[in-house]
Each structure stands twice: as structure tokens, then as C-alpha cells.
Amino acid sequence: MEAQDCALRPADVDLGSALPASARGRHAYTFSRENTSCGYAGVDTRYDWTAPESGTFVIDTAGSAYAVTLAVRRGPCEADEVSCDVNRNGSGYTSRAVVSLEAGERIRIVVDGGALRTLDHVVYIQRAASEDCSNGHDDDGDGALDCIDTDCAGAPACEPRACAAVDLGGEVPVALDGRTDDEHGRFPRSCDSGGFNPSRAHVFTPPRSGLYTLRAAAFPGSDTRVELSVLAGCGGPELACAASGWLPQEVQLELQAGVPILVVVRASYWSADVGGGWGSVYRLSITGPGA
Numbered sequence: 063m064e065a066q067d068c069a070l071r072p073a074d075v076d077l078g079s080a081l082p083a084s085a086r087g088r089h090a091y092t093f094s095r096e097n098t099s100c101g102y103a104g105v106d107t108r109y110d111w112t113a114p115e116s117g118t119f120v121i122d123t124a125g126s127a128y129a130v131t132l133a134v135r136r137g138p139c140e141a142d143e144v145s146c147d148v149n150r151n152g153s154g155y156t157s158r159a160v161v162s163l164e165a166g167e168r169i170r171i172v173v174d175g176g177a178l179r180t181l182d183h184v185v186y187i188q189r190a191a192s193e194d195c196s197n198g199h200d201d202d203g204d205g206a207l208d209c210i211d212t213d214c215a216g217a218p219a220c221e222p223r224a225c226a227a228v229d230l231g232g233e234v235p236v237a238l239d240g241r242t243d244d245e246h247g248r249f250p251r252s253c254d255s256g257g258f259n260p261s262r263a264h265v266f267t268p269p270r271s272g273l274y275t276l277r278a279a280a281f282p283g284s285d286t287r288v289e290l291s292v293l294a295g296c297g298g299p300e301l302a303c304a305a306s307g308w309l310p311q312e313v314q315l316e317l318q319a320g321v322p323i324l325v326v327v328r329a330s331y332w333s334a335d336v337g338g339g340w341g342s343v344y345r346l347s348i349t350g351p352g353a
């Protein structure tokens with residue numbers, strides 16, 4: 063019965079044959095209608111898209127507010143699935159599919175993602191291309207987005223200053239109170255204590271070579287916990303990562319005078335500090351030689 067029923071399932075959104083095609087939306091249903099081979103069955107949205115020309119196409123979910131399961135099918139049924147991917151939450155990667163299609167071929171895209179109906183997901187379809195380091199999409203479909211992609215190593219668009227919300231300058235000590243407000247998952251990290259991890263990135267230029275101590279703590283009285291990452295550039299490599307429980311996170315690093323670093327603070331839990339949104343207020347400090 064299932065095989066007959068699924069053939070009649072309509073798309074929620076028909077993206078036509080636009081190229082590139084993009085959609086941003088929230089799940090309209092409160093129950094799971096679809097299963098995928100790589101993710102758990104949560105609430106879902108069905109998209110249809112028709113290839114306007116023959117070629118290889120990349121579909122990604124970059125810009126989604128949470129870890130989205132992306133399944134691609136050559137028809138409406140689970141058995142038609144040709145690709146399934148779920149991004150590693152917060153790693154800076156994106157769910158993606160790479161499919162070769164004939165002109166006029168129609169695919170069904172299922173976005174599946176938990177019960178989070180208050181958060182947006184994004185679907186983007188483009189022709190496979192070499193990686194553009196600053197367009198917010200995984201152009202070559204290798205799962206690594208922009209500066210995360212090793213193809214972008216050394217690119218000006220990936221220097222710390224290019225992605226930092228705050229310039230901490232080049233003097234120590236640094237003491238800053240801030241608020242995590244960036245989209246989740248934008249920066250790579252090797253440590254993670256779960257949650258949705260909205261972040262804020264700072265660029266710091268060490269005034270002298272030597273040992274520096276970087277410390278991030280939840281703002282006094284806050285009910286969240288924080289994580290701290292230090293990166294050499296917007297997509298890495300990572301110099302330090304600290305996400306251990308509820309205590310302030312502290313790392314010590316040998317830094318080189320005049321070579322900027324990216325200091326990323328994340329809030330690892332939902333906090334009332336920002337009115338029920340994702341994120342929290344934090345206190346960041348840096349001390350080093352001469353301070």
C-alpha cells in the first residue's frame with residue numbers, strides 16, 4: 063500500500079526549473095510524513111525541482127538555522143532516494159547532495175529536521191562549480207563550505223578580519239562583554255558540548271610574541287555555559303578549542319606578534335538572557351606578555 067500511496071504525495075513547494083534555485087522556509091506540518099535513510103524521522107518539507115539542462119548539480123542547506131537532513135529522490139517515494147546527508151551539527155559543514163541529471167528530469171527533495179518548526183531551513187541548488195570562498199554555499203559539493211573548504215586556504219576572504227564581528231585591537235589586556243548572535247555552525251570546531259551554539263567572532267592581533275591566556279565565561283548571573291575556539295582563519299586551522307562543562311573556558315597559546323587570530327565564543331545552551339532566543343551574554347578576556 064505504501065508504494066502506491068507515496069506516488070501520490072504532492073510537493074509542498076515546487077521550485078520549478080530555476081537555476082540557481084533557492085528556498086527558505088519552515089515546516090508546515092507537526093508530524094513526520096517522510097523517512098530518510100540517514101536521519102531520524104522528524105517533521106519535513108517536500109520540494110520538487112526540474113533540471114533545466116543536463117549536468118551535475120549541487121544541493122546544499124547552508125544558512126539553515128539547525129542541522130538539516132537532506133534527502134534527494136528521483137521520484138516521490140523513499141525507494142527513489144539517491145542521496146542522503148545530515149550535517150554534523152556545528153562543525154561548519156553543510157548537508158549536501160551531488161546529482162547528475164538529464165534536462166527535464168524531476169527530483170524530490172526532502173528536508174527533514176526534528177520538531178523545530180520555529181527555525182528556518184534553506185535549500186539551494188546550483189550547477190557544480192569550483193568553490194567560491196565567500197558566497198555561503200558549497201559550490202563543489204564536497205560538504206565543506208567557503209573558508210572551511212581546503213580549496214580556500216590562504217584566500218583573503220578567509221583572513222580572520224573578514225569574518226569577525228568585533229575587532230579587539232592589538233593591546234592587552236582585553237576585557238569585553240558581548241552577546242552571541244551569529245548563526246549556528248558557521249565556524250569549524252573540534253569540541254562541542256551540544257546545543258545550537260550561536261557564536262560571535264572576534265579578531266585579535268597580538269602586540270608581542272609570547273604566551274597568551276584567553277578566557278571566556280558566562281556573564282555573571284547568566285544561566286548558560288560558553289565554549290571558546292581559537293582559529294587561524296575563518297575556516298581554520300583550529301589553534302585551540304575548549305568546551306568543558308559549566309566553568310569558564312580558558313586556553314593558553316603561544317602567539318606571534320602581528321599575526322591576527324580569530325576568537326570565537328559560543329553559547330552552548332538556550333538561555334533566557336536573550337529573550338528566549340539562542341545565545342547568551344559572555345565575558346571575554348585576553349592577557350599576555352606585558353600585561
Ligand SMILES: [Ca+2]
Nearest residue numbers: 202204206211
Ligand atoms: Ca566545498
Ligand SMILES: [Ca+2]
Nearest residue numbers: 194199201208
Ligand atoms: Ca562557497
